[in-house]
């Protein structure tokens with residue numbers, strides 16, 4: 001699925017803070033460039049023309065200022081007329097400040113200033129002699145001079161009369177008009193060129209804007225839409241062959257490709273989800289099937305084991321006893337496998353519930369020691385238990401812990417030919433109400449290779465198929481143990497060296513039993529003890545009825561049977577007067593029954609019971625789920641026996657609830 005693009009990517013593309021976006025636009029930058037180029041070019045041109053125009057004005061003024069001298073040389077104007085300033089001013093076109101006709105010996109002949117006539121002065125000579133200022137072919141000289149802020153023009157024109165006299169005419173004019181004209185023309189040029197710059201910039205900006213901005217913004221909007229996950233958007237106006245057209249088509253292609261990939265990803269995600277759901281459904285069906293099958297198998301197993309147990313307690317020929325023992329052992333093994341499958345499927349279905357109770361680890365290990373002593377002795381092995389004496393009572397699911405240890409120890413015995421098996425428990429840490437225990441089952445057997453260690457925790461896995469033939473087993477033990485350890489909050493690990501043995505270990509952090517809150521009660525039952533009571537057995541299965549009835553009778557009980565909950569209620573006759581009701585010391589109640597099941601029947605019995613009288617009702621069920629206990633207690637049951645019913649368990653229940 002295409003997600004909106006990364007935030008920092010978006011941020012990096014965002015306008016800089018405080019900046020007007022207009023100033024960042026390409027059109028603005030292009031217009032600014034054109035403005036700068038036009039300004040430089042047109043300003044240079046303007047300066048060139050202003051200078052040229054100024055020099056033209058000077059040239060004109062110079063020519064004008066030479067007119068009196070030329071007229072005098074031509075004899076059209078007498079020298080004496082130089083005294084007439086106004087006439088001279090008119091001729092020159094500027095106000096004449098001083099005009100002087102000088103002889104070559106520097107004696108002033110005539111002047112607008114009568115005071116200097118006849119005087120010898122070299123003051124005007126320098127204007128005639130200054131180099132680089134000759135402005136006319138007639139040899140006139142012109143000099144600008146700035147005096148007290150006023151601008152003057154000094155012009156010296158050579159005079160030559162026909163009688164051989166020679167001298168020069170010096171004229172000093174104020175260049176006010178020329179200056180004003182220069183200023184006017186410069187202002188005109190500046191205004192004109194500025195207008196040109198503005199017009200050029202405006203027109204070019206408009207063109208740039210029309211040609212690029214809409215197309216660029218179409219590309220920008222398309223990219224923004226893509227950023228926000230909209231892959232339907234395309235760049236419009238992307239047909240032209242210029243760079244923007246190429247860019248637009250490229251963006252469209254890219255967005256198209258992204259859309260295609262997103263569709264593919266969505267399809268893939270749907271398929272994956274479907275596959276996951278299918279796999280989960282298949283796994284659930286498998287687990288449910290396994291649970292149902294093992295449940296169904298447990299009921300007839302009840303008959304096989306029960307009958308074998310009953311037969312074993314009768315007078316038998318040695319050969320018959322051997323057969324019965326074999327039947328019992330095979331049935332036990334089968335039951336073990338069924339229980340394993342049931343546990344595994346419950347864990348996989350998430351229905352496995354812990355039954356946390358007080359556990360005495362030391363006592364449990366002693367029991368396990370006794371349990372394994374015969375098989376260990378048979379193989380000439382040594383079984384060592386290493387458990388600290390001060391280990392506190394803990395709270396955990398005893399059944400699960402026992403099953404894990406049995407699985408590990410059974411494997412250790414199975415795969416060890418000589419040496420020993422060690423079961424060690426160590427308290428790693430104890431903090432007030434909690435302690436962390438380390439359990440370790442090690443052996444000196446055949447060991448497990450590194451590759452095999454990777455797979456042995458998978459279901460139905462055995463390192464070598466020959467193990468199955470040699471040692472039996474279903475490849476389920478370690479898988480279940482691993483899952484159970486996880487349910488108890490630990491992790492089962494293995495370390496091994498082929499030929500030297502294997503060690504399985506796990507840690508478990510558990511609550512420590514606080515004093516006075518309970519105690520481990522592995523109640524030992526004396527199965528020889530007889531009970532003297534009347535039992536109502538509610539059981540729909542004929543075989544089970546027979547087996548349990550026989551067991552009860554052997555223990556000295558009187559047994560009455562009912563085939564379902566409704567029959568049981570009828571038999572109890574709770575609505576009658578107490579003296580008319582039959583007296584039962586205990587009811588053994590099957591749970592799954594037709595017509596009226598055990599839970600409903602119990603609830604109805606409890607509802608009808610008179611004050612102060614409560615008959616113990618014990619569930620007998622193939623639903624040996626640990627979590628069922630709470631459900632049963634809630635319905636009013638006092639305890640439960642799991643099928644197949646064992647003589648010992650039955651005796652323990654009778655001992656607890658029935659007078660002996």
Ligand code: ADP
Pocket residue numbers: 407411412415443445446447448456461462463464467472473474475476477478479501502
């Ligand atoms: P099974 O019930 O077949 O023994 P498990 O799951 O308990 O199934 O064990 C799986 C396999 O792991 C065994 O078949 C065996 O190959 C190997 N294994 C388990 N425990 C040991 C051990 N203590 N020593 C050697 N191999 C072992």
